[in-house]
Amino acid sequence: MRLLVVEDNAQLSQLLAKGLGIAGYETDLLATAAEARGALLTTSYAAVILDLGLPDGDGLAILRELRHRKDPTPVLVLTARGGLQDRVNGLRSGADDYLVKPFALEELVARLEAQLRRPGQQLGSSLHIANLEFDLRNRQASIDDQPQVLSSRETAVLELLMRSKGRVVSKKQVEDHIFGLAGDVASNAIEVYVHRLRKQLSDKGAKVQIHTIRGVGYLIAEEKRDPV
Amino acid sequence: MIRFKSIISRIVILHVIAVAITSILMSLALSWLLNRATINIHNDAMEEQAASVAHHLVARPDGSLALELPPDLQGLYSQPYGRYSYAVVDERGKTLFSSLKDNAPIFSVEPGAAAVQFLETHHSGAVISGASVRRAVGGKTVWVQAAEDMANRDVLIDDIVDDFYKNVGWITLPILLVLLVTDIAIFRRALRPLRQASEIAQQISPARTDVRLPVSEIPSEVRPLVSAINQALDRLDQGFRVQREFTADAAHELRTPLSILRTRVETLDDQRIAKALHLDIESMSRVVGQLLDIAELEAFTIDPTERADAQGVCAEVAESIAPLALEQGREIALLGVSTPVWVKGNAEMMKRAIRNLAENAIKHAPPETVVEFVVEESGTVKVLDRGPGIAPEERELIFQRFWRRDRNQQGSTGLGLSIVQRIVELHGASIAVENRVLGGAQFSLHFVAADKTA
Numbered sequence: 001m002r003l004l005v006v007e008d009n010a011q012l013s014q015l016l017a018k019g020l021g022i023a024g025y026e027t028d029l030l031a032t033a034a035e036a037r038g039a040l041l042t043t044s045y046a047a048v049i050l051d052l053g054l055p056d057g058d059g060l061a062i063l064r065e066l067r068h069r070k071d072p073t074p075v076l077v078l079t080a081r082g083g084l085q086d087r088v089n090g091l092r093s094g095a096d097d098y099l100v101k102p103f104a105l106e107e108l109v110a111r112l113e114a115q116l117r118r119p120g121q122q123l124g125s126s127l128h129i130a131n132l133e134f135d136l137r138n139r140q141a142s143i144d145d146q147p148q149v150l151s152s153r154e155t156a157v158l159e160l161l162m163r164s165k166g167r168v169v170s171k172k173q174v175e176d177h178i179f180g181l182a183g184d185v186a187s188n189a190i191e192v193y194v195h196r197l198r199k200q201l202s203d204k205g206a207k208v209q210i211h212t213i214r215g216v217g218y219l220i221a222e223e224k225r226d227p228v
Numbered sequence: 229m230i231r232f233k234s235i236i237s238r239i240v241i242l243h244v245i246a247v248a249i250t251s252i253l254m255s256l257a258l259s260w261l262l263n264r265a266t267i268n269i270h271n272d273a274m275e276e277q278a279a280s281v282a283h284h285l286v287a288r289p290d291g292s293l294a295l296e297l298p299p300d301l302q303g304l305y306s307q308p309y310g311r312y313s314y315a316v317v318d319e320r321g322k323t324l325f326s327s328l329k330d331n332a333p334i335f336s337v338e339p340g341a342a343a344v345q346f347l348e349t350h351h352s353g354a355v356i357s358g359a360s361v362r363r364a365v366g367g368k369t370v371w372v373q374a375a376e377d378m379a380n381r382d383v384l385i386d387d388i389v390d391d392f393y394k395n396v397g398w399i400t401l402p403i404l405l406v407l408l409v410t411d412i413a414i415f416r417r418a419l420r421p422l423r424q425a426s427e428i429a430q431q432i433s434p435a436r437t438d439v440r441l442p443v444s445e446i447p448s449e450v451r452p453l454v455s456a457i458n459q460a461l462d463r464l465d466q467g468f469r470v471q472r473e474f475t476a477d478a479a480h481e482l483r484t485p486l487s488i489l490r491t492r493v494e495t496l497d498d499q500r501i502a503k504a505l506h507l508d509i510e511s512m513s514r515v516v517g518q519l520l521d522i523a524e525l526e527a528f529t530i531d532p533t534e535r536a537d538a539q540g541v542c543a544e545v546a547e548s549i550a551p552l553a554l555e556q557g558r559e560i561a562l563l564g565v566s567t568p569v570w571v572k573g574n575a576e577m578m579k580r581a582i583r584n585l586a587e588n589a590i591k592h593a594p595p596e597t598v599v600e601f602v603v604e605e606s607g608t609v610k611v612l613d614r615g616p617g618i619a620p621e622e623r624e625l626i627f628q629r630f631w632r633r634d635r636n637q638q639g640s641t642g643l644g645l646s647i648v649q650r651i652v653e654l655h656g657a658s659i660a661v662e663n664r665v666l667g668g669a670q671f672s673l674h675f676v677a678a679d680k681t682a
Contacts (some may be wrong), residue, residue, distance in 0.1 A: 088394035215562030
């Protein structure tokens with residue numbers, strides 16, 4: 001899968017290419033807005049990693065042009081500008097995500113994958129946490145490569161949690177995902193599904209933990225070994 | 229010198245003084261004119277009376293003069309009535325006829341006096357005023373005098389003069405007052421552009437330094453002041469821009485090398501060294517981020533009309549910080565109301581403040597404990613932990629920049645709480661620090677509740 005990295009700092013773009021290479025991505029590196037414009041007109045990329053401060057112009061201008069052409073390529077903006085207004089402007093200009101420097105390469109890859117896994121995007125396959133795998137195509141959960149039988153609602157909860165790996169999924173999001181807009185949801189229904197799912201996963205030896213964050217939502221993470 | 233606070237009050241006071249002086253002068257002028265008019269009427273009447281008396285002077289064949297007054301005139305000059313009198317005096321000053329009882333002249337006559345004279349004399353305590361008219365009758369020159377005792381003047385004229393103020397003079401005061409009210413209205417109208425400019429000037433804040441006062445509507449007398457203010461605003465704006473640009477430049481210059489460093493470390497082969505370096509970079513990044521936050525806050529103000537949902541803000545912070553907390557073995561819980569709580573403020577800034585409090589709480593909370601966020605209906609947000617708490621003598625110190633209890637503690641900048649403090653100040657909110665009964669610290673942010681309908 002080929003990504004376009006538009007970053008004027010040569011050292012950083014080389015390092016990004018290296019890091020993204022390890023994660024399994026090929027990258028084209030460009031350093032100016034003019035080159036980026038040309039490349040985006042002729043080549044289709046899986047995603048664009050765009051730095052805002054370019055020597056010959058603002059990265060946001062490229063982003064706006066891209067969106068003006070109705071080009072849906074996911075764009076992840078990298079910037080040193082962490083200011084409040086900058087953040088809002090970036091997202092309003094059509095950025096899919098926004099990372100303020102200095103960022104962790106791991107986070108960049110995770111966010112990139114989140115974008116690539118969105119409907120219509122190119123990353124399909126499966127999600128992994130420890131020995132738990134979730135295949136997005138046939139919505140099948142496996143522990144240690146052993147397919148598991150889960151009810152459709154438990155599967156839906158698990159899919160949502162795994163798609164948001166490392167992030168909290170609010171209770172509201174889970175409700176919307178499972179019940180859609182249809183009717184009333186018993187106040188503890190979600191808790192019941194999460195509880196069942198949690199039990200099944202631990203019974204089957206999955207080394208993952210579903211945390212409840214009271215008043216906020218749920219988060220799935222690799223099981224922490226007892227603190228040494 | 230009396231100092232007036234407003235132009236209007238200055239105008240009103242000066243105008244009232246002017247009105248008082250004008251009404252006195254006008255009354256004096258009017259009564260003087262009225263007096264002149266009555267004197268003229270009196271003089272004309274006296275001259276006419278003298279002329280009509282002269283009309284009845286007849287020259288006898290012996291050369292002497294006779295006065296044959298008709299009965300109505302005789303009645304007018306009769307002694308008991310006493311108001312009017314006449315006399316006819318010849319060239320030598322001898323009284324030929326007189327209505328006075330001692331046959332005396334009314335006015336002494338000087339030879340060669342003018343044909344018509346208006347004279348005044350005192351006669352047994354009374355003021356006698358009248359006219360002396362020269363006439364030639366039967367080859368003789370005589371002076372016919374007619375006069376009126378001023379003590380017995382015409383009642384009608386007396387009434388008009390006496391009641392002048394009561395009947396006519398008062399009208400000047402209301403006229404002048406109406407003029408005063410009209411003038412105040414005119415001045416208020418003329419000053420309206422200044423008032424509008426003041427309203428615009430109120431919108432100026434570090435966040436809105438682009439506001440300029442309108443010059444076109446301003447009266448030319450005040451325009452130099454308004455222009456000077458606009459120029460001062462230009463310089464101020466420039467200052468803020470420099471500050472903001474510096475913050476942006478500094479952010480770029482510091483964060484890009486940190487990114488390079490971080491990415492380089494993350495792609496190292498030796499994961500053990502990478503992990504150690506990673507922690508160093510992490511704390512360095514935090515310091516840089518917080519310094520830039522402080523720089524940004526220096527040039528930041530909140531639009532007074534802005535409002536935010538404190539509950540939503542807390543939920544977002546709890547959501548974003550939960551993975552970090554879980555990674556470090558602490559739990560997060562969001563308690564209190566679960567419906568929106570609208571307060572005056574900027575959501576992003578509130579998020580930063582609450583996040584700083586939460587990071588602080590996670591850092592000090594023992595493992596396996598819960599860091600709680602509590603949102604109250606009143607607009608209060610509390611962050612509670614089960615850490616060691618804060619000693620009373622440290623409750624002021626913790627908000628100072630770079631203050632740390634333990635200067636060697638890794639990842640602590642001593643900036644977090646000063647950022648919270650600054651954000652609280654910007655919001656007109658307040659912060660309270662307490663220790664919990666069963667141990668731990670409680671930070672309460674009291675935001676100003678916003679209008680629900682706004």
